[in-house]
Amino acid sequence: MKLLPKDVYRELADALGEENISQEPAVLDGYAWQPAMNLTNQKWIPRPAAVILPATTEEVQTIVRICNQRQVKFKAHSTGWAAWGGPSQEGELQIDLRRMNRILELDEKNKFAVVEPYVCCGQLQSEAMKKGLTCHIIGAGPNTSALASATSAWGYGGTGLSTGYSGRNVLGVEWVLPDGEVLQLGSPGSHAGWFSGDGPGPGLRGIMRGFSGTQGSLGVFTKCAVKLFPWYGPPQPRVEGILLDVETDVPETEKMFFVVAPSFKKYADISYEIGNAEIAYWFCRSPLNAGVDLFMPRAGDRLFESKPLRALLKAFQHLGVALLSSPSKREVEYQEKVLRKITVEHGCILLDLSKAPGYGFWWWLMGVRSIPTALTFRAGGDFLTSYGSPVEYDNAIRQAEVAQECKQKYIDQGYFKDDMSDIGWGGIYEGTANWGHCETAAMFDRRDGQAEGRFKYLEDSARTTIEHTLGLGLSNLPPGAWKVYGPQLHNYHLWEARIKKAFDPNSVGDEQWYVPSIDEIEPKESSSDEQ
Numbered sequence: 261m262k263l264l265p266k267d268v269y270r271e272l273a274d275a276l277g278e279e280n281i282s283q284e285p286a287v288l289d290g291y292a293w294q295p296a297m298n299l300t301n302q303k304w305i306p307r308p309a310a311v312i313l314p315a316t317t318e319e320v321q322t323i324v325r326i327c328n329q330r331q332v333k334f335k336a337h338s339t340g341w342a343a344w345g346g347p348s349q350e351g352e353l354q355i356d357l358r359r360m361n362r363i364l365e366l367d368e369k370n371k372f373a374v375v376e377p378y379v380c381c382g383q384l385q386s387e388a389m390k391k392g393l394t395c396h397i398i399g400a401g402p403n404t405s406a407l408a409s410a411t412s413a414w415g416y417g418g419t420g421l422s423t424g425y426s427g428r429n430v431l432g433v434e435w436v437l438p439d440g441e442v443l444q445l446g447s448p449g450s451h452a453g454w455f456s457g458d459g460p461g462p463g464l465r466g467i468m469r470g471f472s473g474t475q476g477s478l479g480v481f482t483k484c485a486v487k488l489f490p491w492y493g494p495p496q497p498r499v500e501g502i503l504l505d506v507e508t509d510v511p512e513t514e515k516m517f518f519v520v521a522p523s524f525k526k527y528a529d530i531s532y533e534i535g536n537a538e539i540a541y542w543f544c545r546s547p548l549n550a551g552v553d554l555f556m557p558r559a560g561d562r563l564f565e566s567k568p569l570r571a572l573l574k575a576f577q578h579l580g581v582a583l584l585s586s587p588s589k590r591e592v593e594y595q596e597k598v599l600r601k602i603t604v605e606h607g608c609i610l611l612d613l614s615k616a617p618g619y620g621f622w623w624w625l626m627g628v629r630s631i632p633t634a635l636t637f638r639a640g641g642d643f644l645t646s647y648g649s650p651v652e653y654d655n656a657i658r659q660a661e662v663a664q665e666c667k668q669k670y671i672d673q674g675y676f677k678d679d680m681s682d683i684g685w686g687g688i689y690e691g692t693a694n695w696g697h698c699e700t701a702a703m704f705d706r707r708d709g710q711a712e713g714r715f716k717y718l719e720d721s722a723r724t725t726i727e728h729t730l731g732l733g734l735s736n737l738p739p740g741a742w743k744v745y746g747p748q749l750h751n752y753h754l755w756e757a758r759i760k761k762a763f764d765p766n767s768v769g770d771e772q773w774y775v776p777s778i779d780e781i782e783p784k785e786s787s788s789d790e791q
């Protein structure tokens with residue numbers, strides 16, 4: 261086990277206080293336990309050499325400067341839910357931002373909030389609801405950091421139709437660069453408040469995060485502003501029980517439906533129609549077999565063994581969940597009328613969930629808190645995800661179709677649990693914008709030691725993505741995927757590698773989930789650059 265050199269540890273402890281740094285083996289093991297997206301056969305990710313807990317931007321700067329002087333690599337995380345939040349090799353410093361946990365501003369009039377890294381979406385949403393507002397919650401759920409997905413990592417969520425994508429919702433940002441300097445992006449850069457992410461200060465959103473984020477490879481984000489959206493429910497909903505035992509009351513201005521389409525194509529068609537009609541708060545594809553596997557994994561195993569029951573579930577393959585939400589009962593009735601018209605015209609089935617038992621549970625769990633996708637651990641113990649690029653919606657749905665075929669081969673070989681293959685999850689985003697995403701998760705038991713087979717699946721999903729021109733999606737997740745995708749997509753990885761070199765000249769930010777410096781990828785090019 262590699263620890264920090266004693267003098268480096270001492271310097272950090274003197275700067276932040278003995279109580280805010282640790283190299284206790286049991287504490288460090290807690291950080292190395294990251295089964296999600298640990299795509300290897302190893303049980304643990306590399307153990308950090310120490311963990312440090314800053315409370316202010318200045319403390320983050322101090323840490324980063326010491327790392328530069330002492331050539332220590334670091335990785336910051338917010339709530340730290342998956343392997344990409346931890347070190348990729350021994351000897352690195354884990355920066356845990358849990359002490360930076362304040363909502364600094366909630367601007368009701370201009371609909372945005374300024375948050376620190378450890379503010380989770382559930383916390384922000386609860387405070388926003390009191391002011392008639394809500395926030396975008398990614399599919400990973402309300403326990404995740406609002407800042408992490410805005411600045412550093414993807415941003416898909418079930419309410420994308422009305423609350424967008426995290427990369428588009430981020431406004432002003434405070435960023436400790438990998439050399440320790442602070443950069444403020446957008447309006448805070450001109451001391452003009454936090455309302456804008458691009459100008460009048462420098463607009464570097466593309467460099468900061470682009471589509472997928474740099475996963476902690478380019479410094480540490482210490483504050484950011486995120487957009488808020490109207491909330492028509494009660495300011496403090498009555499909620500009893502937790503998670504799958506929740507009970508609550510659904511306001512009469514909200515209504516939920518299952519919409520079942522007869523084919524992939526029809527599903528895409530109705531999604532466009534719903535977006536263009538400017539109805540619904542949430543419309544997201546969730547095949548019924550996926551729901552069974554997530555909510556009742558053991559029952560699912562039995563059901564999937566039975567041919568007639570498989571056929572029955574297959575009939576509900578193209579299922580989407582629609583939540584209508586509006587300021588008045590009259591408006592929600594209008595939205596329902598439009599939804600009924602669209603579904604009838606396209607030969608779909610509409611199931612009114614307000615008549616179903618546990619209606620409040622579904623509304624709260626799915627429509628408000630976005631909890632279900634995080635249940636993907638239940639079926640096999642672990643999961644990975646693939647395809648899911650942000651594109652026009654019929655292309656997104658095409659990805660589910662291609663994924664279904666590709667994944668089935670790996671289910672047949674025993675690399676993934678049988679879940680009937682198509683569990684393509686994702687919706688249409690930003691109303692009339694007509695773009696969307698549909699990703700395909702695959703569940704497995706990581707104790708089986710078959711990581712190589714799953715890597716092959718990811719490679720195959722990358723290959724079919726390119727063959728069918730499906731766009732850059734989540735199949736580019738695994739470290740090093742830029743080697744496959746980069747040459748196919750205008751060598752984007754070389755631009756990222758140049759950014760890495762310019763922003764992080766000492767390569768102290770762990771780059772495993774991004775790209776290495778251009779010096780490592782193309783040594784010749786960088787030496788000719790310098791001449």
Ligand SMILES: Cc1cc2nc3c(=O)[nH]c(=O)nc-3n(C[C@H](O)[C@H](O)[C@H](O)COP(=O)(O)OP(=O)(O)OC[C@H]3O[C@@H](n4cnc5c(N)ncnc54)[C@H](O)[C@@H]3O)c2cc1C
Pocket residue numbers: 296335336337338339340341342344345346357377398399400401403404405406407408409412413414415416417474475476477479480481482633634635636637773
């Ligand atoms: C079960 C599950 C479901 C998921 N579903 C979705 C989904 O539907 N949509 C989606 O977009 N994502 C999804 N993800 C991905 C994941 O949600 C994102 O990584 C998300 O941002 C996690 O939030 P977090 O607070 O745990 O972030 P962390 O794990 O803390 O961080 C995520 C990444 O950002 C970096 N980072 C975090 N904070 C900072 C900071 N302040 N400065 C610099 N770097 C930082 C970390 O190093 C890490 O690489 C899912 C993940 C899991 C495990």
